[in-house]
Amino acid sequence: MKVEPFHLERFYVDYEFSVGTNISASCGAVTTTEDILKHSGVEAANQYISLDLDYRENRGDEALRNEIVCEYENLNSGDIQITTGGSEAIYLLMRTYLEPGDKIVTEWPIYQSLFQLAADMGVEVLSLPLLAEEGYIPDPAKLKKLLLKNDVKMVVINHPHSPTGSILTAELQREIVELTEKHGALLLSDEVYWGVFYNKADEVPHAADLSENVVTIGDMTKPFGLGGLRIGWLATKRKDIIDRASILKDYTTMCAAAPSEFLAVLALQQKEKILKRNIEIAIKNIELVNRLVSDSGGKLSWIEPRGGYTGFVRLNLEGITVDEFCLELIREKDVLLLPGSVFGDPSSFRVGVGTKVEQFERGVSLLSDFLAGK
Ligand SMILES: Cc1ncc(COP(=O)(O)O)c(C=O)c1O
Missing domain, CATH: 3.90.1150.10 (Aspartate Aminotransferase, domain 1)
Structure with missing residues (x-):
């Protein structure tokens, strides 16, 4: 390929x-590591030092998934697949959900893997422009037009957005969730910047909490400056999607690294x-x-x-x-x-x-x- x-x-x-x-x-x-352990107490620091470095669960450590679901209103730990950063989450989803000849809509500009992995598989990528004069916010009328004209399998959004830092209002987020669902497409909401809103009032729900038809991606990298842990996740009510991602993960990385999962739990407790x-x-x-x-x-x-x-x-x-x-x-x-x-x-x-x-x-x-x- x-x-x-x-x-x-x-x-x-x-x-x-x-x-x-x-x-x-x-x-x-x-x-x-010192920042995290300093605030976790002596017992946690000792547990970290004596941690066994065996393989871990493919789905991700139960304690970690339990911490992550505290972030979501309507999900439980079975709705989470731990991945090697947001990067692997994108890869697992694209490779297991899409087929050559499918069509997807992605915001543009956007982090390249959110469309390139699909394009490399022979998927047609349609752009939903984010324009400076519109505050880099997607126009739902343009999305509707694309969905009416094309048989779209997936819509991809990313807010808070890289590189522009734009965010959605709760109303616009809901409108996009509903539009996508109405037209039979899956919504992929890349929320690696979850929690990073400069005004508390701007914070919106995780899209995966709004509908079963949404997959949310989260990670420890962006909000907390923990890129070296390489911990991310897929979150969705769609069991078929989580199951397929889990099967492909057997071929990519099998499971997360034990020290990373351990430190991620502690970091979430100090989030x-x-x-x-x-x-x-x-x-x-x-x-x-x-x-x-x-x-x-x-x-x-x-x-x-x-x-x-x-x-x-x-x-x-x-x-x-x-x-x-x-x-x-x-x-x-x-x-x-x-x-x-x-x-x-x-x-x-x-x-x-x-x-x-x-x-x-x-x-x-x-x-x-x-x-x-x-
Ligand atoms: C929008 C977006 N999604 C996903 C990723 C990948 O994140 P990670 O470093 O957790 O693999 C990045 C990294 O820059 C990103 O900007």
């Missing part, structure tokens, strides 16, 4: 671990604290970008993110592409931004507002110097 390169990940393979100041990452500020810290960081960083944009004399513009840890900044300069701008910035200032071309939108670059403030401040200051010379 043909595999199209994952442009975002290839870009990071080249630069993420060699550039001095990365201000483009998509996660909340990184949490350490309010970690999330509060990370959201406060994001709010401070957003202010830094607001200042950068307003001091840029029109060279930059953006729509402030409302959730998640990323924002999409438009570059309004003649004679230089965003790709060239980002590469020059690496060469001259050792600062990493993510060009929007990796999302198929070359007008803008992504900033990672979850980055620890000191690092983000340094990167923004270097970016500001660089921009002044343009």
